[in-house]
Amino acid sequence: MTDERGAELLRGGGGSHRATFLELFLDVVFVFAFTRVSQRLITDVATGGERLPLELAQTLFLLLALWMVWSLTAWATSHYDPEQPPIQAVMVGSMCGSLVMAVSVPDAYGPHGLSFAAGYVSIQLGRSIYLTVALRRHSQRHLSSRIVVWSAVSAVPWLVGGLVGEDLRLLCWGLALAMDYLGLVIGWPVPRLGRATATAWTVTGEHLAERYQQFTIIALGEMIFVAGVGFSGSDFTLLRWIGLLDAFATTVLLWRIYFHRAGSVLVEAVAEARQPARLGRSATWTHLTMIAGIVTAAVGYEVAIAEPGGHADAVRVAAIVGGPALFVVGRARFEYEVFGRVSRSRVIGLLLLVLGVPLLSRLPLLGIAAGVTAVLTGMAVADALRARGRPPERPASPM
Template sequence: MQPQIKEHTHGTAHALVDQSEQELRVSTLELFFDLVFVFTITQLASLLARDLSAAAAAQVCLIFIVLFWMYGGYAWLTNQVPPVSTMRRVLLIAGMAAFFVCALSVPRAFSGTGLVFGVGYLLVVLVHGGLYAQVHGRAVLRFVPFNAAGAACIIIASQLNGALVYVLWAAPIALQYAASYLAGRVGENQRAGFDVRPGHFVERHGGLLIVAFGESVVGVGIGLADLTLDLKTVITAVLGLVLAAALWWVYFGSDEKQAEAHLRAAAMNDRVRMALVGYFYAFVPMLLGVTSLAAGVKLTISTIDARLSLGPALLLGGGVALYLVGDSIFRRTMRIPGSVYRLSAAAVAAATVVLGTMLAGLAQLLGLLLTVAAMLVLEARNR
């Protein structure tokens, strides 16, 4: 059933009044959009697996943050304006295509396809601005200039070399922070589209996270195609799957439902802040953690019974640690108790790098799995 939306025109802006917030669910087109976006995560994991340098890690972080910011812009917009009309659907598909172009250019975004990425990103920004302006009019001027300036920085960076390239890639992130600060200051203006429908918002981001987990598992499975399917390979693949399932449990065990309830109970200004911090700033390390873990498992499969080099061990331990730190930030933001367990487990996860480099990849994977499982058991006992 489609949600019933009434539109009231006030000058150039439109106020949307949701007659049944509980009926507003994530549409299949939005899920399709998320699948395309998660291809970016797959590309970033492959980039990490091919290049374990600090430069590659910095590139992955920069690419992901600038793209995830715009993903959040689309998610926030469809939370306010469901894609039920033909024009909105066409524009959303156009935005999807622009994201796909960006994802395709990820592997060499800093060394050859930066211009393609920059143009694709500019299209992402412009399509989002067009969708937003269609409903909220001139309120679009509060953030589109920041996003467009960020895209221009990336395009300029594609024509340069050296450290300045990284500075220009970091510029959009600073501009995004400025835009989010502005959004927080105008959060009381619901007609500007800065309110949040909790049910849809939580469902949308939960769906993104589960698709990211799924893509990481698929990526590992594809990586097995060229390997002999012996016992150690099967054990590694299964351990990677079970570890991903444990991390799924970390968030979906209780966080999702409690987050929705607390968002729903919050005043509008507070709800906007909670949504921004919880589903952007906290989700950045969570999704980067999934990306890092996927890359680490890919590199570990063929050497599961041997000592790991520092790079793969850092990807495994750091990936789980990042995810748990992000979830801890998420819990504190959403006023869910128990974040201290997540931080403690993150520290232990980071320490498992020693297991990988001194013993074997199998030992580190087992250590990570036991760490997350023990954390979940302790939390359950102390509720």
């Protein structure tokens, strides 16, 4: 028997599909969280050393944990009605837990490990328990109850990891993240209930697509923030001014490349898909790739601003070139998800970035950054020339 009070929490056919102000408020917390992740990466790149691979893995795990929190919250507000007080309570709780995670990021593998893990577990487990209770006898409670089981199991290595030493913490949190992402991929199967299929997520496609667009803007804004903070704390030399303007130009180009065609029609693509949840789930991994690329690019350009004439070692080249290259990889997959094809400019641009590393490595850091900006500019110009005089392309997702 379906509980009518539980049914009120689900999104209906009417009402606005736009993101609410409370959701945008949550995004403000993630702007702060991203700056903390970027600062960790900047420190990793600056210090280098034999432990650099482990330190990069540590920062990656923190980014993956933050992305899991944001993406599942976005899916929840696309599945449930964010205007309902119980769902707003979920949002506020997620916001509080995200803030705890964000302030713990710098020393998450030091004295603040338990607070980071507790913030994560409280969101993942608390949200699912709360929704399971709030939905009462409604059939949709089985979706959140599956997540309760998986979150409860993964909470053990999360919390244990917060209590042990740095290297063991990395292993524990790696195991916990593997469990959480595996559950997301296979639908959190549990005995008797089975797994949740993509169709179980009766998401509002327009809302979910808009949330992805907004989060991309957040990441791009964080790139400007990191570059601006790095510049303002240094001497205002001519080379640093050029580096700042180059970082700004790259941010604008990444915005242009993202929203050209595919990014601008994502809402329509998800709305018209036969299985919006399937396309939305695929877009989750695509946007994770692009976000990771943007965060890495922010670190690379901050390093180029700090030391425009600095030596181009492998780590710095990887940050300056690898970030945009990773973004292009995600953007190519994104184009396939929306249109079922990949433009030649994406492939050519990616090849230029990768194959040009030996040549770019001979330049100072600012020269490498300028070379990357030139490749992105060529990609954006190719997009504009291909679209000139043609009607807007309609989405044709193979999903």
